Amino acid sequence: MKDPFLQISNISKTFNHFTALNDISFDIYKNEFVCLLGPSGCGKTTLLRIIAGLEEADHGSIKKNGEEMLHLPPVQREFGIVFQSYALFPNLTALQNVEYGLKNKKVSKAELKQRAMEALQMVDLEQIKDKYPAHLSGGQQQRVALARAIALSPKFLLLDEPLSALDAKVRKKLRYEIKCLQQKLGITTIMVTHDQEEALTMADKVVVMNNAQIMQVGTPEEIYFHPANPFVADFVGSINIWNHHVEGVTKAIRPEHIRLSKNQGMKSEIKAIEFRGATYRIELEVIDSASPLYSQKIEVDLFASSIQAFNLKRGSIIFVQFPENQVLTYKEQVVY
Amino acid sequence: MELAKKVNIAGRLSKKKRAVQGKNEQLQTILIIFVILSFMVSLILPLSALFGQALYDREGNFAGLNNFVKYFSTPTLVTSLQHTAYISVMTMFISVGLAFMYAYSLTRTRMIGKSIFRYAALLPLFAPTMMHGIGLMYLFGNQGLITSGFFGFSPGWEIKLYGPIGIIIAETVYTFPQAFLIIYIALQHTDYRLYEAANTLGSGRLKQFLNITLPSAKYGIITSMFVVFTLSFTDYGAPKIVGGQYNVLATDIYKQVVGQQNLSMGATVGVLLMLPALVAFFVDHVSQKKQSMYITSKAMGYKIPGNKGRDLLAFLYCLLITCFIMLLFVAVGVAASVKIWPYNLGFTLDHFKFSSFSGDGLTAYKNSLIAAGITAFVGTIFTFIFAYSIEKIRKKRFLRKLGYLLSIIPLSVPGLVIGISYVFFFSKSELEILGLSVSNPFHFLYGTIAIIVIANILHFYSVAFVTATTALRKLDKEFELASESMGVPFYKTMFTVTIPMCLPAILEIAMFYFVNSMVTISAVVFLYSADFKLAAISIVNMDDAGNISSAAAMSVLIVLTNIVVRLLYEWAVLGLRKRNAEWQK
Numbered sequence A: 001m002k003d004p005f006l007q008i009s010n011i012s013k014t015f016n017h018f019t020a021l022n023d024i025s026f027d028i029y030k031n032e033f034v035c036l037l038g039p040s041g042c043g044k045t046t047l048l049r050i051i052a053g054l055e056e057a058d059h060g061s062i063k064k065n066g067e068e069m070l071h072l073p074p075v076q077r078e079f080g081i082v083f084q085s086y087a088l089f090p091n092l093t094a095l096q097n098v099e100y101g102l103k104n105k106k107v108s109k110a111e112l113k114q115r116a117m118e119a120l121q122m123v124d125l126e127q128i129k130d131k132y133p134a135h136l137s138g139g140q141q142q143r144v145a146l147a148r149a150i151a152l153s154p155k156f157l158l159l160d161e162p163l164s165a166l167d168a169k170v171r172k173k174l175r176y177e178i179k180c181l182q183q184k185l186g187i188t189t190i191m192v193t194h195d196q197e198e199a200l201t202m203a204d205k206v207v208v209m210n211n212a213q214i215m216q217v218g219t220p221e222e223i224y225f226h227p228a229n230p231f232v233a234d235f236v237g238s239i240n241i242w243n244h245h246v247e248g249v250t251k252a253i254r255p256e257h258i259r260l261s262k263n264q265g266m267k268s269e270i271k272a273i274e275f276r277g278a279t280y281r282i283e284l285e286v287i288d289s290a291s292p293l294y295s296q297k298i299e300v301d302l303f304a305s306s307i308q309a310f311n312l313k314r315g316s317i318i319f320v321q322f323p324e325n326q327v328l329t330y331k332e333q334v335v336y
Numbered sequence B: 001m002e003l004a005k006k007v008n009i010a011g012r013l014s015k016k017k018r019a020v021q022g023k024n025e026q027l028q029t030i031l032i033i034f035v036i037l038s039f040m041v042s043l044i045l046p047l048s049a050l051f052g053q054a055l056y057d058r059e060g061n062f063a064g065l066n067n068f069v070k071y072f073s074t075p076t077l078v079t080s081l082q083h084t085a086y087i088s089v090m091t092m093f094i095s096v097g098l099a100f101m102y103a104y105s106l107t108r109t110r111m112i113g114k115s116i117f118r119y120a121a122l123l124p125l126f127a128p129t130m131m132h133g134i135g136l137m138y139l140f141g142n143q144g145l146i147t148s149g150f151f152g153f154s155p156g157w158e159i160k161l162y163g164p165i166g167i168i169i170a171e172t173v174y175t176f177p178q179a180f181l182i183i184y185i186a187l188q189h190t191d192y193r194l195y196e197a198a199n200t201l202g203s204g205r206l207k208q209f210l211n212i213t214l215p216s217a218k219y220g221i222i223t224s225m226f227v228v229f230t231l232s233f234t235d236y237g238a239p240k241i242v243g244g245q246y247n248v249l250a251t252d253i254y255k256q257v258v259g260q261q262n263l264s265m266g267a268t269v270g271v272l273l274m275l276p277a278l279v280a281f282f283v284d285h286v287s288q289k290k291q292s293m294y295i296t297s298k299a300m301g302y303k304i305p306g307n308k309g310r311d312l313l314a315f316l317y318c319l320l321i322t323c324f325i326m327l328l329f330v331a332v333g334v335a336a337s338v339k340i341w342p343y344n345l346g347f348t349l350d351h352f353k354f355s356s357f358s359g360d361g362l363t364a365y366k367n368s369l370i371a372a373g374i375t376a377f378v379g380t381i382f383t384f385i386f387a388y389s390i391e392k393i394r395k396k397r398f399l400r401k402l403g404y405l406l407s408i409i410p411l412s413v414p415g416l417v418i419g420i421s422y423v424f425f426f427s428k429s430e431l432e433i434l435g436l437s438v439s440n441p442f443h444f445l446y447g448t449i450a451i452i453v454i455a456n457i458l459h460f461y462s463v464a465f466v467t468a469t470t471a472l473r474k475l476d477k478e479f480e481l482a483s484e485s486m487g488v489p490f491y492k493t494m495f496t497v498t499i500p501m502c503l504p505a506i507l508e509i510a511m512f513y514f515v516n517s518m519v520t521i522s523a524v525v526f527l528y529s530a531d532f533k534l535a536a537i538s539i540v541n542m543d544d545a546g547n548i549s550s551a552a553a554m555s556v557l558i559v560l561t562n563i564v565v566r567l568l569y570e571w572a573v574l575g576l577r578k579r580n581a582e583w584q585k
Ligand SMILES: Nc1ncnc2c1ncn2[C@@H]1O[C@H](COP(=O)(O)OP(=O)(O)O)[C@@H](O)[C@H]1O
Pocket: A015, A018, A020, A038, A039, A040, A041, A042, A043, A044, A045, A046, A047
């Protein structure tokens, strides 16, 4: 395999005895879109800021193309960054904001303007170039910030929760646009998010973090279908988790992998049916006293057709089956 | 080929960026060290000189606490301390009580004329404290308007003005605006949801007042009590004019240092002067932390229920206070522009020529304008840069914290103490450090305008610093990170973004420095030189020489100047707001 573009090794960081990052290592390849995913407070932003050089790590190394980068000041790391707050300068127009970093590069006035306009065109905003940030919508501000970050033709892009301040509709649209832009530019990108859907839809590689540590690194599919531990299984997507007392392990299965049957499997009673648009989420209680899951609640996702086929209502009795190859087994015991 | 070119460009770029970054960080380090060093020279070393002096006797022998023992065994000095404490306590209760009712009327009633009342309450800020004394003389003095019953039209009313009564009234006028502002803000910020909750629980008006209003304004009231106490404890101007034979610490220290050249006893009194302010400093620290419990970002403004009787009462009260303040100012204005009070009340502008007073009245006024102008200009630049360094530089955390602490300390150093400690530090051409004698590199400042400007800046620095810091904190803290990541030096972002966005606060700071430099006397009374007299000082000198109408005229000039500057400030802020409307929401 080719050499990694960024090699993050054994990064640790503490704030007055509080461990914010604990021995973080992973590689990022050229043109990859990497998502740092984890619950709030797990250290994602801190890691991003260490990569940017806006925060100092206590230990570890970050190599860019094989060369140590940790001692370099931010500018020399050659990245573009979009902050959670966007940090657009309120007293400068959209265009002036995008030009801001270029001005320092001693390029000619004409080239400066041209490059800034190109960046604005990239995010489809040349028509609002003379507006001030206060007069732009959240989504537009976000894209101006993105244009400002890419105008300097950085080697990689850092995005800290770029979509979290937007409402759901805009967020979905921008998710797609950012991904398109990233592919068009072929720029290596690291994005921080606590939204697993965002990570799964946008990333080539997801780094799942919890409590200052890496939980799993993998493609969205690996993370979703083969979560390495109960935390990832639970954090990414929905999942049923239970302790198997006989085997002394933890088992898990996703709601959409559970099969229903009229007469075979664990006997269960339907407790609730929740309409979710394209699918229904069914909550069952296992009433088969021989089952290790006896009296546990289970969630199952079904299409409307299955609901009709089984004629399901609250209180109906149904049998559930866990396909062997879909059940995940973990050695860790988890208390739920 | 194409690729090679690109790599080449990148390589060139990064070399240049390296240079920029290096300079950037160096400059930031230099800045923050400069902040600390400035405080060393303007605050720490002079105060050390003061405390040091208090430990030595007149002949320069180490005396330990003997000076304090001597102080407390000298009856006249102890009496002064008692006097000062008495004045300050009385002023504290009267001023805070009046200010609370005034602020309450403005925030919790629907009376008319609120904005006029608000400006009227602030009027005393534009005048030197001597002027309040002079105004009182013309109202309650031996030939005062009220003493003589409006020149015999009505029965006279004589109060024993010269002494504690006069000082207390003058100090009350002087401290009223400060107490009012603090309490006003505290009352304004009380969360209305607390009252809504109380209403739904059916608790009565009195209960709400006792259980919500008072506790939520409690820290404002406590803070204002300490502020008022400290201000009147250390004021020099009012006791000088209406104190008569009633000695207080502030006049004592002047007599000890300037009159008797007893620097050791002067320093001892200086240390005593600092005590209430030091206590206030810690109380304020605690109360500020607690006050935030009552002020949350979701707090709702107070909705005032209708009540005609209450509104009328509040209106009459505010009218009374406003009339008294106005009367004081008008009295001084009239005194300054009639021929001979009270015998010839014909109009004249002769007193504004200051011809009877050795001719340097107008020069003193001009000097004051120069000193206040330089203080405002230099002070604003320094304050903003200091606040910026402490607030916005990313590294050097320890030094920045130290800088913050040093920026708040001047708040508790009274002007007189600044003045006297500057005398102790800057007047010496040789400094004794651990028994070694080195020449004092700052001695050359002594007796120049520069030392007056420095004293003024330090004297008013903390409030200005807090204003600047508040403005800076309103800006996204990621502006600096964003520019750092783009390789733009921090000072460029400061000039293109930070300063334009903070311009209203910057103007406010400049105005604040100017107005206060015009009226202050406490710090500069020790520092002015014979060839650079100041207006505030000439008021005292004219009063001493019995030339009270000239003193009144000078006061009027100062007040008018300050009002003009204030109006200019309001006009500039209005213009700014219009100009910036396009990038504001
Ligand atoms: N400058 C700092 N000082 C002290 N603690 C910090 C600082 N920055 C972050 N932390 C702490 O480190 C932890 C991780 O923060 P962060 O990286 O912002 O989390 P995330 O972005 O994953 O929500 C949090 O508990 C936060 O309180």
